Amino acid sequence: MKITCPKNQFLYGVNTVSKAVSNKTTMEILQCILIEAFDDCIKLTANDTELGIETVIQGTILEPGKIALEAKIFSEIIKKIPDNDVYIETDEAGKTNIECEQIQCSIMGRKGDDFSHLPEIEKENKITLSQFDLKEVIRQTIFSVSDNENNKLMTGELLSIENNKLTVTSLDGHRISVRNIELQESYSKMEVIVPGKTLSEVSKILPGEAKDTVNLYLTDKHILFEFGDTKVVSRLLEGKFYNIGQMLSNDYETKLTINKMELLRCLDRSTLFVKESDKKPIILKIENEQMNLMISSQIGSMKDQISISKEGKDIVIGFNPKFLVDALRVIDEEEVTIYLMNSIAPCIIRDETSSYLYLILPINVSNSNV
């Protein structure tokens, strides 16, 4: 193989596909980026067998061929060479010369015959949405994905499409995050569970312009994200996602509206008093037009109060403040509305139209000093 591309093309390509390079494996081929130069197209691919990314870069093919290069050293060389044309040449044995200006680097590559290509995805069930929307919806739900591999389904997010609505749901046993997006077109009902890791890597490489779109293709086993010259293919998590419908009751005994930043800052401060080994709750005491917040642990204690507007009953309820913080951070509205039933039922933070909904389980505070 002999190719020439500007450094910035390699840099873009390597940064894009590197997200699918495995760093937890001992299989050397999974730590590689495959460069293929055929038919006027220079393609970079990485694939850790769960998640695969390929992208096309602009350059000139002087002699077609392919080579698999160890991702770490190749990307570091690309980063550190001058901003100029880069010439790459490989020999029969896999020895790869990377040249830029007067600099000549040489590393050993692999022929790449054992490289696992991205699976071919049937392009039947296609959904189109704006890159901005996809990136946002990932940010707004990814934090409540579980990192506990024992409960595999909780490590993914449910993408469910019906008519012109995409609903994204994640949950970790303590809380549920739901976001709804309106789509331009209407689709038949589809549901897939996408690994959290896939979504988080996709959100990193998506440019995220509102005017640009991303196409999603769904099959039984895979999801394909296609944007620009980049394709991301991921395995799906198999199984039946949790039925959360019955938890999302619209009933409430207390409804309160509160300034988001004020509440967020107070809760964020209160996390200073949470000890890993002894998770004390923050206790919210809602009385008339005021929320009193209290936390007390081995570290110390904090009290604060915030004005609210309230409909319904007074209530005392405790939460892990971090869970409230996570939800409030991804809500863009200036004011949030919180719905409460009683001190042992979950609270729900949602807007009027349920474009977002965050459910958080309380911590029992009946024995606490309040």
Next chain:
Amino acid sequence: MKITCPKNQFLYGVNTVSKAVSNKTTMEILQCILIEAFDDCIKLTANDTELGIETVIQGTILEPGKIALEAKIFSEIIKKIPDNDVYIETDEAGKTNIECEQIQCSIMGRKGDDFSHLPEIEKENKITLSQFDLKEVIRQTIFSVSDNENNKLMTGELLSIENNKLTVTSLDGHRISVRNIELQESYSKMEVIVPGKTLSEVSKILPGEAKDTVNLYLTDKHILFEFGDTKVVSRLLEGKFYNIGQMLSNDYETKLTINKMELLRCLDRSTLFVKESDKKPIILKIENEQMNLMISSQIGSMKDQISISKEGKDIVIGFNPKFLVDALRVIDEEEVTIYLMNSIAPCIIRDETSSYLYLILPINVSNSNV
């Protein structure tokens, strides 16, 4: 104790003295910041017994007293409270209330009777220099301090004053860094060895304005840095520093002048090919008006070339590229001059007046393929 200070005063104070809070100890008092409010002066102190820092902050004393607060939680509370006046009140038992606007925090403090104050330093041997100069000279020499505690003296830097010259020297067995600064006044000859950690912490809290000065006071056992309302006291390292005079010969067989950034970028790239377990040198082959650079390791190989101007013999010599990179990074000149004797003698990078001098030992490359 009852005091009120603006948040930003506490923040400044805590950030300043925190550098002397020990985080390697199990002695709880060493993890504390002492707040003392007496005689119209609110003073914050931290002292890990090697290094101590105290600073004065502006505020109002409502009731004099003192308290030692755990540095980590106190500084986090200060960071997270609103930008407004902060009221601190302690009771007999050490319980400390920190109040800001409607927020009330409470943590347990210690009476601070077991807190070790900074030692009193005789203010006899005083040296004055600009904060900028001190900060710069630390940055330009600190990297070649050894982190190996077995060779205690190498973990410090020699500050030697004679007439109107301050010379700062550090070495780690592989290289030597020397910087000379001209002082405004003349002083009698003095030499102290200051722990590298002290200098690195001082450089972090020194504002570093060229127009502002810092006073150094030297005793047998201690050095005191005084600037603004802040005092830093450190133990000195005791012993006789290495005599480096005989190594800093002015003789050379090869003198070459080279563009600093070009050399630095090339060497920096070459570090990609250095493996922790197998430190291959970068080989410099100096021939006529050209430097050829080569490195070859298990990872791969790199060749580069740079134009130079040369006096004297051609030479081939090898170095750990990281050591050259460290020195070149802190030289501000556009061109550097390198003096070489032979392939087993150290190279010296210095300017005409020896305001700086970096000596680096070579790696024997006689067996390498060059």
